[in-house]
Amino acid sequence: MMKELELKYGCNPNQKPARVLMEHGGLPFTVRNGKPGYINLLDALNGWQLVRELKAATGLPAAASFKHVSPAGAAVAVPLDETLKKVYFVESIELSPVATAYTRARGADRMSSYGDFVSLSDACDAQTASFLAREVSDGIIAPSYSAEALDILKKKRKGTYLVLQMDEAYAPGTLERRQVFGVTFEQQRNTIAITRDCLADRPTKNKDIPEAAKRDLLIALITLKYTQSNSVCYAKDGQAIGIGAGQQSRVHCTRLAGQKADNWHLRHAPQVLALPFRDDVRRPDRDNAIDVYIGEEWEDLLETDDWKRVFTEKPPVFTRAEKKAWIAKAHGVALGSDAFFPFGDNIERAHKSGVSFIAQSGGSIRDDNVIAACDKYGIAMAMTHIRLFHH
Template identity: 80%
Template structure:
């Protein structure tokens, strides 16, 4: 197929809409559902991300996309018992691709609500079963087992979007797009991200353990397909906080750092022991946990709204308790940036979320201040000399 009509463009009033190839066939096949414009933008970006993660790490990879930026990205690193509980998969013997998907979805479950999923490897029945119970718009993968496809075809009353990508497809080196009737053309961003990007270490500390190298590559490849400005915190084989599309880099760092903090706080005893009612759905649990961790909880306690989800009133998770848990749990975190850090304030904020390893472009006139700040906290920081803006 060379051309595919879409439901509409970015918004329902933007009709007609289609995707097409200047030459050759479309590199994907729609196996179920009807794609929209944003669906396919998410599909094409997320597929590139998981393909590159698999190539860089050798591990099956998954991504959860919303509005053309990842909410989560991960590779198949086994889950701890605590993460199994946090991700609602206690006791399950997970396949590698299911592990990657569970991690990607669990990075930021609030943002992943209604996501588009990408898998680097064949979607198996287990992954499809987990996906079926989540609120999601579609999936792209290189192949599907027969059982997985049947499961996915039952999702969303049979309308769930399932796309099969040709894993051998290679796009033309020059890409174009139109904005306000003006055509833009550029070399496709085919820069390869590997461990060689981490060779120029500017700080006094020089050590990058193998896990840190893996997680920094995850951060950088994730940023390559995140709307800029962007910053990504990674830990244990997955993104734990992504700050996308901010005009100020320190705001990216704060936004992503806040998400990383919430990821760690979700693993605290206070959250793990919340007395949920048995019939409370996962999205409602996610919302309740987000409120409980945040600053709104004490206000909620003044009403009876907590009774909708809890069997009894949970105690307040105090600021002191949160700080103590983060000090205990958040350590050896990795941080990537899609461009240079202009000031040391980014490093100061990163330190609060347990960052120990950093990869950033370098080249700021204040590099000395950024390096000095990293040295103050004993961080290891590499200058990649690669900018990863994505628009």
């Protein structure tokens, strides 16, 4: 087993030399194709932990789409309905459970997933590899690969696509270390398990959290465990639909993630599903066009001929009133926070995106204000008493 591996460079090209190494034993992964970079491995190892824990908590194959050491999306293998197949452009594609999980993870925020690092809890099969072959992605980590899947992936990016195979039996030590500016930090690894037990304390008047909502809250919380803090995650139907990472203010996390969740809902609208794309439009350009169409820039774009680059005809304006009315239909959304909500303004913003269930640590001096805000909208909230900061 290899004890160390030379990398192309560190976080930036000027940071050379760079390597990863083990103090004891060999590296817990094998490079099956390509050459890893520093950030690739940070994404891979964080993503592997996330999907492993998602599968343990739900019993379903899991996938994550990582960018810059935070997930852009995470999901488990809940079957797609016909509308969601259209939203994710997979109507005619047969998807295995693990391919379904990644399709959901990638679909949470396709713009942020551009050039992602993929993590799978289960073996990568040919269906997943075929789906990946058409997407812009930097690499993948999985416990194993079918021969056909490996052959498909080795052809991606002119043969340079990074393929890592993780040793499922690997268990790290209880302590972890890192250096910052020549100073060594040491702490116990965050081994706390996120289970349904952490949803038992429900101080709100509405205490009803159905099984599907419990699953979605677990997905949100486990996703947050590997998201740069402060962080908030909206989840629905077995997947994250909006992740707000690395914000200094918690309400800014809630707003950022809420806007992404709103965009996810808007992509289900008939106006978006009926967009007349040209046949020669690449997927990234299509995704960008959808983002512009549901955003505030569309009416400005109509004043030019730029729409002709992606559409066969000029789509109608998706008005602000129509978008607001569509988002108002959202309901049953689960929301997790990596620490307590200090003010009820977070609940007010979450309500606008259809949140019906919340899991947060509790412990604020204004918990009563947050509980009252939930009661105002009939939201069921669990206090987990678990903080999930990740840096």
